[in-house]
Amino acid sequence: MTALKTASLAALMTAALAGTALTTGTALAADTVKIGYQLPLTGETAQYGQDFRKAAEIALTEFNASGKPFKAEIVFEDSRSDAKEGTNIARKFVDDKEIVGVLGDFTSGVSMASAQVYKDAGMPQLSQTASHPDYTKISKYQFRNIATQAQEGPYNAKWMLSKGYKNIAVIAEQTDWGQSVVSGFSDGVKANGGTVVFSEFFNRGLKDYRSLISKLERAKPDAIYTGFFYEDGAQFLRQVQQLGIKTPVYSTSAAYSPKLIELAGEAAEGVHLTSNFLPTDPAPHIQHFVTEWKAASNGAVPGQFPAQAYDAVRIMLAAVEKAYPNPTREKVRDALAQTKDFAGVTGKTSFSADREAEKELVKVEVKGGAFVPVAD
Amino acid sequence: MIDPYYLQQLAIGLSLGMTYALMAIGFTLIFGVLNVVNFAHGEVYTLGAFAGLVLISATAPPIFAVIFIALAIGAMAGFSLERIAFKPFRRFTDEASLKSRAMRESTLLSSLAVSIVVREALEIVFGSQMRSVPFEYLINTPVRIGPVILVTGDFIIFGVAAVMLIGLQYLLTRTRIGLSIRAVSNNPLGAKYVGIDTDRTIIMTFVVGSMMGAAAGILTGLYYGAIFPAMGFVPGIKAFVAMVMGGLSSIPGAVICALILGISESMATTFVSSGWSDMVAYGFLILTLIFFPNGLFGARRERV
Numbered sequence: 001m002t003a004l005k006t007a008s009l010a011a012l013m014t015a016a017l018a019g020t021a022l023t024t025g026t027a028l029a030a031d032t033v034k035i036g037y038q039l040p041l042t043g044e045t046a047q048y049g050q051d052f053r054k055a056a057e058i059a060l061t062e063f064n065a066s067g068k069p070f071k072a073e074i075v076f077e078d079s080r081s082d083a084k085e086g087t088n089i090a091r092k093f094v095d096d097k098e099i100v101g102v103l104g105d106f107t108s109g110v111s112m113a114s115a116q117v118y119k120d121a122g123m124p125q126l127s128q129t130a131s132h133p134d135y136t137k138i139s140k141y142q143f144r145n146i147a148t149q150a151q152e153g154p155y156n157a158k159w160m161l162s163k164g165y166k167n168i169a170v171i172a173e174q175t176d177w178g179q180s181v182v183s184g185f186s187d188g189v190k191a192n193g194g195t196v197v198f199s200e201f202f203n204r205g206l207k208d209y210r211s212l213i214s215k216l217e218r219a220k221p222d223a224i225y226t227g228f229f230y231e232d233g234a235q236f237l238r239q240v241q242q243l244g245i246k247t248p249v250y251s252t253s254a255a256y257s258p259k260l261i262e263l264a265g266e267a268a269e270g271v272h273l274t275s276n277f278l279p280t281d282p283a284p285h286i287q288h289f290v291t292e293w294k295a296a297s298n299g300a301v302p303g304q305f306p307a308q309a310y311d312a313v314r315i316m317l318a319a320v321e322k323a324y325p326n327p328t329r330e331k332v333r334d335a336l337a338q339t340k341d342f343a344g345v346t347g348k349t350s351f352s353a354d355r356e357a358e359k360e361l362v363k364v365e366v367k368g369g370a371f372v373p374v375a376d
Numbered sequence: 377m378i379d380p381y382y383l384q385q386l387a388i389g390l391s392l393g394m395t396y397a398l399m400a401i402g403f404t405l406i407f408g409v410l411n412v413v414n415f416a417h418g419e420v421y422t423l424g425a426f427a428g429l430v431l432i433s434a435t436a437p438p439i440f441a442v443i444f445i446a447l448a449i450g451a452m453a454g455f456s457l458e459r460i461a462f463k464p465f466r467r468f469t470d471e472a473s474l475k476s477r478a479m480r481e482s483t484l485l486s487s488l489a490v491s492i493v494v495r496e497a498l499e500i501v502f503g504s505q506m507r508s509v510p511f512e513y514l515i516n517t518p519v520r521i522g523p524v525i526l527v528t529g530d531f532i533i534f535g536v537a538a539v540m541l542i543g544l545q546y547l548l549t550r551t552r553i554g555l556s557i558r559a560v561s562n563n564p565l566g567a568k569y570v571g572i573d574t575d576r577t578i579i580m581t582f583v584v585g586s587m588m589g590a591a592a593g594i595l596t597g598l599y600y601g602a603i604f605p606a607m608g609f610v611p612g613i614k615a616f617v618a619m620v621m622g623g624l625s626s627i628p629g630a631v632i633c634a635l636i637l638g639i640s641e642s643m644a645t646t647f648v649s650s651g652w653s654d655m656v657a658y659g660f661l662i663l664t665l666i667f668f669p670n671g672l673f674g675a676r677r678e679r680v
Contacts (some may be wrong), residue, residue: 042496044606046504174651202650205610207600210388211645211653218381231506231602238601242518243525263508263602 031070033320033327036077036093037313038104038114043080044205048106052128052309055302056103058292059313070324072317079105083113090117100323101126101316101332103309108132108176115142124319124333128312129305131254132176133184136355143336143355145312145346149177149227152252152274153184154191155361156225159272160250161194162376165223169198169216169247172227181227181252197221202232209236213243223248230255230303234263241267248272253361257303261369269369274361277307277346278373289345304346311344318342380523385642391530393638395596398537400615400622400630401544402588408625409561409581412483413616416461416491417589418608419498420453424590425597425607426498432513439513442598443591450590454582461486462578471565498605506602515598529599536595540588541631547584557581561625617657621664623671633672636660 037056040049053076064071075096077089086105093099094117101124105111111130118125119139126143127135133150136142160168170185172178178201186196198219202212213236216224224247228236233255240249251273258279261268279290279301289310293302316332319339323331342349347360364371399421406414427449428442437445462483473479515529548554556577559567568574596611597603615630618637622629637660641653648655664671 042499042504044504046499047506050503200649200651203654206650207610208388208392208642211385211642212650214381214384214388215645215650231604234506234508235600235602238516242516242527244518244520259505263506265508265511 032073033070033100033324034073034075034096034098035316035320036075036089036096036099036102036104038077038079038086038089038093038102038110040081040106041076041078043082045081045106048129048305049078049081051303051306052104052106054296055293055306055310056313058289058296059310059317063314063317068321072320074103074313075099079110079114081105081107081110083110086110086114087117090114094118094121094123099123100320100327100329101336103128103312103316105130108135108180111135112138112176115139118142121329122333123329124336126312126316126336128309132180140337140355141333143351143357145308145315145349145357147253147276147359147361148356149180149184149252151184151356151359152361153181153186154188156250156252156274157185157188157194158192159274159363159376160223160225161189161192163223165248166194167197167220167222168194168225169219169221169223170196170225170227171198171200171202171212171216173204173229173232174201175204177254178227185225185227204229204232206232207235209239210243213240213245217243217245217247221247223250226251226255228255230257230260230263233260234268237264237267237271253304256364256371257305258301259303261366261371266369268366271366272374273364275304275364275371276359276361277302277304278362278364278371279307285343286345307345311342311346311349314344315339315342315349382646383522383524385646386639387524387526387530389639389642390635391526391533391638392642393635394530394533394537395592395599396611396614396618396638397631397634398533398540398592398595399589399611400618400634401537401540401627402585402592403612403615404619404622404625404627404630405544405588406581406585407619408627409557409578410462410480410483411561412480413487414457414585415484415488415612416457416494417586417615418612419491419494420450420457420586420589420608421593421596421611422498422605422608423453423494424450424593425603426502427590428594428597429507429509429603432510436510442513443594446590446594447587450587451583453590454584454586455579457487457490457586458579458582461490462582463575466575466578475565495605495608502605504605506604509598509601509603513598514601515595516601527599529595533595533599536591537631540591541627544584544627553577553580614657617661621660621672623673626671626673629671629673
């Protein structure tokens, strides 16, 4: 079967290569600055990459229409969330002398693999979603526009303990990111006097969580903390409801997507999670993005990830603008590092000395089929 | 008294095994006749699910209409699949070509190619996001039996799998088309010499097998409430393992092995991390290949 899997992957790769070297932007303008964006456009995580591209295109069109002294162009490359493919793309971007900065990848694993290439070449890399604590430690060229699990975990741990949940079960997907969810949260729980009574990993895309849920319930937790994305989350929540389990479920900002409620329906009621983007926020720049997004996606409301991608692209473009004229990779990196209080749709963003995005988190609960901000 | 926890795990395992069995039946039927793996079976499953979903979102039909359209699409998919990926390799009718393994095995790749094209096409048309099924169509209302909680879908899937299995056994042993399917599966050349229309028989096998695949797809879609282009991949692998364990061409064997697989996976979750439960399927595959090269139920080498 492995040989067949390899064969199918090889075939997929050829199919993907043929169709993905897509570029957008205006090549005709007198002065064009190029940025690379590596993201999964096909494969199992394609839905995220497709969203990122859509968000990036909105940001890019706005930038090019705003009468700046130069035009920007983004080169999109499909990494299929595959570390090997990600590294190949990184080499390609590094070899293209016109590219001064890179966005992406989607997962922490692929971002970190590619980061090794960018580190040696001195290429600034800004990921909209890679939240593994080790990512920004790779070199001074790695930035991210997402709160890490090292920030979010202890924040959520304090939140749950303040609600009186002392014995907490933790489950997360079996990925670099999932492991950072469990470790970040468990450290926070222990530091604040709670107990993690159960912790386990599952494979992304698992369909039947009932065995895991039954096993978890045997540990009799007061609450469940989960590290999953909306597809896995919706299945999990639905099966928790099927098994008649009433234990409260908390999750990370990664599950914050309207699709979670759409897929899980009433099983999502009462789920608590954190977020840094609220599409219902009346601030004009947020409403502007929500309107643009809806126009590009049949009226669907954007989740947190596209919002982070939109901000990441704008932060990168702002850095390029600061480095203009004659932007170099080094100048763009320095400009990125100086980003302070960038007013994006995911709140004000500044990069700390170790290139972490400092973000404010909002507590949210699912009530009546919508994400509602809550005070505690 | 057994701990209710284990009863619950057993029930979950059985229902998991049923969803694998549903897929394995059609898969094994096609293998039994052509002696090659049809890699596009997972995509037929996905197509069935999408056909049902499109109908549901367009007209809010009764549930049996949804199943019916899935079956119809399955039949069409099976017919076209055979036409595109299998028939071209049978165009030489001389004895050497009919006996050639290379000719037969090239359909491994052609069916894989069809599966990739179909999956990517579905991704282009529907997007790769998971699509939800309207809640009134879901078949997962909880049902409590003593200490064990199941859902309505478990019973429906059990019923459908049983009907498929019995119906297929009837078809294969009592009807003319079934007899010709068995003849072709036993010895395609011999069947041809005694005047059986082998082309027609192979097409019929594909149509029947793919209808079952498509029905499995829509039922599983309604059961889990999520339909997406890559949904056929994992069940395809599990069905493949069940088929190999069951002796490659024994349909009852594949069903029993699918159930064993489901139960082992859910029981394994108790003792090892859930992240490792896929190891069970692959572990079984390796053990079967080493110790029972003919499969657990394949000792007599009977086909279909």
